[in-house]
Amino acid sequence: MVWMTILSFVVTLIFILWRPRGVNEAIPATIGAMFVLLSGSVSLKDLGLITETISGAAITIIATIVMAIVLESFGFFNWVAEKLAAKAKGSGIRLFWYVNLLCFLMTLFFNNDGSILITTPILVMLLNNMGLKNHQKIPYLLSGGLVATASSAPIGVSNIVNLIALKIVHMSLYLHTAMMFVPATLGLLFLVFLLYLRFKKVLPKTVPTKVTGLSRPSYHPLKPGPEYSSEKQRSRFMRNVLLFVFGVRISLFVASYIGIPVSVMAVIGSLILLAWRWAYLKIPPLDMIKKTPWYILVFAFSMYVIIYGLNNIGLTDWLIGFMRPMVSGSLLHASVTMGTLLSVLSNIFNNHPALMVGTLTLTHMGLDMLTLKVAYLANVIGSDMGSLLLPMGTLATLMWMHIIRKGKVKFSWWEYVKVTAVVIPPATLFTLVVLYYWVSGLFGGALQ
Numbered sequence: 001m002v003w004m005t006i007l008s009f010v011v012t013l014i015f016i017l018w019r020p021r022g023v024n025e026a027i028p029a030t031i032g033a034m035f036v037l038l039s040g041s042v043s044l045k046d047l048g049l050i051t052e053t054i055s056g057a058a059i060t061i062i063a064t065i066v067m068a069i070v071l072e073s074f075g076f077f078n079w080v081a082e083k084l085a086a087k088a089k090g091s092g093i094r095l096f097w098y099v100n101l102l103c104f105l106m107t108l109f110f111n112n113d114g115s116i117l118i119t120t121p122i123l124v125m126l127l128n129n130m131g132l133k134n135h136q137k138i139p140y141l142l143s144g145g146l147v148a149t150a151s152s153a154p155i156g157v158s159n160i161v162n163l164i165a166l167k168i169v170h171m172s173l174y175l176h177t178a179m180m181f182v183p184a185t186l187g188l189l190f191l192v193f194l195l196y197l198r199f200k201k202v203l204p205k206t207v208p209t210k211v212t213g214l215s216r217p218s219y220h221p222l223k224p225g226p227e228y229s230s231e232k233q234r235s236r237f238m239r240n241v242l243l244f245v246f247g248v249r250i251s252l253f254v255a256s257y258i259g260i261p262v263s264v265m266a267v268i269g270s271l272i273l274l275a276w277r278w279a280y281l282k283i284p285p286l287d288m289i290k291k292t293p294w295y296i297l298v299f300a301f302s303m304y305v306i307i308y309g310l311n312n313i314g315l316t317d318w319l320i321g322f323m324r325p326m327v328s329g330s331l332l333h334a335s336v337t338m339g340t341l342l343s344v345l346s347n348i349f350n351n352h353p354a355l356m357v358g359t360l361t362l363t364h365m366g367l368d369m370l371t372l373k374v375a376y377l378a379n380v381i382g383s384d385m386g387s388l389l390l391p392m393g394t395l396a397t398l399m400w401m402h403i404i405r406k407g408k409v410k411f412s413w414w415e416y417v418k419v420t421a422v423v424i425p426p427a428t429l430f431t432l433v434v435l436y437y438w439v440s441g442l443f444g445g446a447l448q
Contacts, residue, residue, distance in 0.1 A: 004039035005309045008032045012306060013349055017392045025395060026295035029302035041309035050304050056263040057163030058297045060252075061111055063266035064157075067245060068110045068118055069291050070273045073283060077118055079238050081126045085209065092204035093196075096139060099123065100192045103144040107151035109245055111158045112384075113296075115148040116396045116403070124407035130208050134410050139199035141409060142419060145400040146388055147192060153184035153384040153431075157252055157262065160300055161352050162380055165359040169376050173256035180377050183438045187385065187431025194423040244273065307356040319361040327367065327375050332436045334371055339378035339432040343386025351387040351394050355379055374439055378432055386428040389420050 012032030016025045036042055042050075071077065084102060088095035106115040123144055127137045152159035156166050156176040166176055248269030255265040274285040310316075326341070327334040338358070345354035358379045362372060387393035391401055391413055404411060 001039045001041050002313045005036050005041045005306075005313050008035040008039070009306050009310055009353070012303075013353070016350065016395075017398070019398075024295050026299040026302065029299050029306070033302035033305040036306050036309035039309065041312045042305055046308055046312070047305070050301065050308055053167050054164050054300050054304055056261055057160050057167065058300050059263040060157060060163060060266040061160040061296060062292060062294070063263070063270040064110050065114050065296075066270040066288055066292055067248070067273050068114045069288065070270075070277050071241060071245070072118070073277055073281060074238070074241060075234075076238055076241060077122050079234065081122045085126060085130070085207070088207055088209070090206050090209045092136075092207045093200075095207055096143065096196065096199070096203055097192075099140045099144050100147045100195075103148040104151045104188065107148050107158050108155060109249055111160070112149050112152040112394075112396050113160075113399065115151070116145060116400050119144055119148055120400055120403040121407070124404060124409060128407070132204060132207070135202060136204050137409055138411060138415075139195070139203055141400075141404055142411070142416070143192065143195040143199070145397065145404075146195070146420070146423075147188060149388060149394055149396045149400075150184075150188055150191060150385040153187070153380055154181045155253075156180075156380075157249075159384065160296065161355050161383070163262075164300065164304065165355055165376065165380070168356075168359045168363060169372065171373065171376070173262055174253050175373075176377075177253060179373065179439050180380070180435070183431055183435040184381065184385075186434050187381070187427055190430050191385070191423060191427035194427060195419075198419060198422060241273075241276075244276075245269075248273075303352055304356060307353055307360070310357065311360050315357065316361050316364050319357070320365050323361060324365055327362075327365070327371060331371065331374050331440050332433070334375045335378040335432045335436040336429065337378075338375045339382040339386060339428060339435075342379045342382025343389065343428055346383050346387030347390045347393040350392065351383040354387070355383040358383075370439075374436065377435055377439070381428060381431050381435065385431060386424065389417070389424045391416055 009032065012028050015023070015028035019025065037047075080102065084095070084098055087098050103115060103119050106119050110118070120141070123141055124137075127140060152162060154177070156162040156173050162176075163173075166173065248265070251265045251269065252262050255262050274288065277283055278285060323338075323341070326337040342351075342354055342358050345358065348354075359376060362375050362379070365372075367375065388397060391397045401411070401413075401416075
């Protein structure tokens with residue numbers, strides 16, 4: 001039972017990272033979960049607990065992605081690309097900061113995977129339209145990809161694995177954001193500043209102020225948006241849609257604060273937006289059955305089955321003995337050590353299983369409430385930001401590499417690591433230290 005479970009985990013990770021012939025990551029995860037079930041390390045009763053743990057997170061993420069697909073139908077993201085070029089006012093440096101702001105906001109409004117899938121094709125399309133050379137495109141694409149992925153740290157709702165981990169530690173979305181938004185956002189600003197210093201000499205001094213004829217790359221799966229009678233009407237409509245999405249996002253935190261399931265508000269928001277699209281574009285919602293990436297549900301469930309199997313065969317007990325000395329000292333020590341450990345584990349095993357294992361372990365260590373929350377939030381920072389050191393640290397980064405290559409942008413793993421090795425470790429360490437001072441200074445008394 002033990003060796004079969006461990007072997008299933010290792011082989012599953014290999015195939016997820018390798019993805020021979022572009023196979024969807026949900027397929028090896030499902031096969032690995034089936035072998036774990038056959039090994040007996042996960043029971044039918046465990047399956048019920050697993051379903052209860054991940055269902056809310058999975059529904060929330062799927063509902064968010066549905067909203068992103070609806071916005072794509074409206075032509076929202078082409079409109080954003082045009083506004084991005086206009087806001088830059090011909091400055092390549094200004095464009096750099098606006099690109100990173102866009103990626104940050106896309107992750108906050110949607111989620112990290114959705115942000116990568118949305119913003120990367122937009123940026124490839126925009127930069128190609130501007131006529132930039134390959135080496136001039138890299139600063140915008142790489143910084144945008146790193147920021148889009150790391151921006152899932154400030155609010156737990158932007159990453160499915162973060163939502164699952166919140167459920168495990170019995171922490172509300174509201175409290176997570178209150179404790180994490182400021183440290184993680186400051187960490188992101190520091191990361192972008194480091195990226196700017198790294199790319200300052202490569203950034204073009206001037207870029208075109210207007211882009212015309214924007215069309216989606218051939219690998220983008222969605223159809224062009226509607227025609228608008230005037231640019232003024234188009235802008236007004238886009239602002240209304242954006243305000244609605246912002247309202248839905250706020251409702252998630254209100255729901256978490258008053259005890260309503262976050263998934264309920266996410267589903268209501270997506271249904272209203274679908275109805276809006278039906279009324280405005282005459283597109284019935286049945287197309288969502290095909291366009292929604294349902295495999296995310298299968299992937300999350302299967303990976304958690306595998307991790308739960310590892311937990312049941314004693315992995316948690318071993319990690320408790322290994323990790324307890326790391327978190328038994330000061331809160332600063334707990335934050336830096338746990339964040340560093342999760343960064344290492346994420347880059348070796350991928351951040352999804354790393355955060356699940358780390359979170360499960362923390363819940364069995366008998367920690368006081370404050371130490372548990374600081375250690376958990378440090379895990380999230382390591383999982384969302386520290387994992388970006390290597391491309392295989394997150395599925396979002398692997399998707400990003402795949403998209404830019406299809407967009408005919410040349411960029412190797414070695415070139416990626418030459419940049420991330422300089423910016424990711426100091427940005428992660430900075431965020432972990434800020435987390436300690438923020439939580440201990442403002443929330444220490446309330447959580448004791």
